[in-house]
Amino acid sequence: MRAVVVRSFGGPEVLEVAEVPVPVAGEGQVRIRVEAATVNPVDLATRSGALAEAGLMSARDVVGLGWDVAGTVEEVGPGVTGIEPGDRVIGLSDRLDVPLGAQADQVVLDADAVTAAPAGVSPVQAATLPLNGLTAAQALDGLGLSPGQTLLVTGAAGAVGGFATQLAAARGIRVIAVAGAGDEPLVRELGADLFVPRTARLGEAVRALVPGGVHAALDAALTGAAALDAVRSHGAFAALVAGAAPPPLRGVRVFTHWIYADGARLAELAALVEAGSLTLRVAGTLPLEQVAAAHKRLAEGGLRGRLVLTP
Template identity: 60%
Template sequence: MTGTETMRAVIARGYGGPEVLEVIEVPVPRPGPGQVLIRVRAATVNPVDLVTRSGALAAAGLMAPRAVTGIGWDVAGTIAATGPGVSAFSVGDTVIGLRDLLDRDLGCYADYVVLDATAIAASDLPPVDAATLPLNGLTAHQALDLAALAPGDTVLITGAAGAVGGFAVEFAVRRRLRVVASASTSDESLLRDRGATWFVDRDITDPATEVRRLIPGGVDGAVDTAGLGVRALAAVRTRGSFVTVVGGSAPIPLRGIRVHEQWISADGPALTALIREHPTLRVAGTLPLERAREAHERMSAGGLRGRLVLVP
């Protein structure tokens, strides 16, 4: 590339509803040392994009307030250029990756994005499907790591039919954990097919009582993707483990339970391992980049199974 090319990118100008999203034209960024430039083939729309756009993350102190904010964490595409010191990847390689920096002018909703080479993995999956893996798959993987459970242990996974929860169920089963899945009753068959041993209706008033009826004494650990907090903690045995992926929902560590809040971090090698596990990838639909506002409106409305993906 000559360094004079321009590209389209979606940014949030200020904070608010989908109307603050704009498609702008900017110079194509250049990769620095240890970085790669990716031509974006697919970028997933995630709930974190909506709360970034709304200003909720800035209000919570998770990022500094900005006049312009880049949107988008997940990417699948092709390497267009490499920076100095990159030897593991070459121009033309198909990859997926995760942008885990919030306060930047440009995100993955763009024609091109620059990422650290340590944040990407080679991928032979269809780009639209592949783009749904990095953020949600790594969140589930890292949450299970924090739970530190052993083969044969029991784990409660709340929000088990969601994007993160679905991956958590699959990855837990592959770690030889016995899974109690909590979700809507309409998803019970799906989750049992994915390997869940027990199922609990998410809408019951006291899920912990039902879990303890199934597993007297409580589960060894819980991965709370639904933000139930103390309601899920009560299902965990004394001195068990509890991990929440919803910021600010961690309960007090009662009864000696190890309580963790899981904060995502980019991890190329882990992504490589997850691809080899052939996880179930769910796409709710695709939209062109310029219809990012519509994608946010549809996600806000709820009812999606899987993720919407922007295709530049």
């Protein structure tokens, strides 16, 4: 079978679609025939060597890429209940240091990282949910906001920011969205109550709309101190990338959220998709062999949704 791997770090040219053995599901695991796998910024950071330089993964001869997967269960390992061969599922591979990721013909995941695919959407659409949906939901949980409170979402038109905007609005949280000027209609459709263009000085612009500042910020665009300036004293701030968290000025509780697989929570998000309460966005599809082109396109920026590989 085929799998996307890197044997040395560098630009998109180091990506290889290699022939590898079919993996075997072990205790508590399932093997999935991959129908769709997204390309995310974490894949670019893995391929470039940035994550290894940051000490987040060790050196190995071969590194597999890909976190999100949608597909069909081929094999169920010992001890697995509630999942059967033939089930349509989505799941998340949340480990960096692996020889085989989700960008492959088949992948093995822990059963508790998998849930039934949402009905009524294609595998390509469903594959965009796990990593970005769980990141948004888990970061929101960490912020601990109550209905009626205010949340600044930077990068609100992006994959994580879009999910965060919808999920927060559904909880009764008042969302102030930051995005490009042309994205205002999109983020308002997603549930944003107020809008600030990303070219504005965030602290001043947000405080003009929300006197005293917002209760919390979810910094999907990695704006750091600029977004922190918009948060009121003793508020909360969620950073999503290592090293992107600003100092905890004015008593603001600043934390970096580290995504983790959670099949039960993913099932909740899938139910929201089925109910029409959560929007899945696909920026484009490419065959597995064009993974390098997907990396180049993602690095250019400006995507609204995720690029999806279809093995």
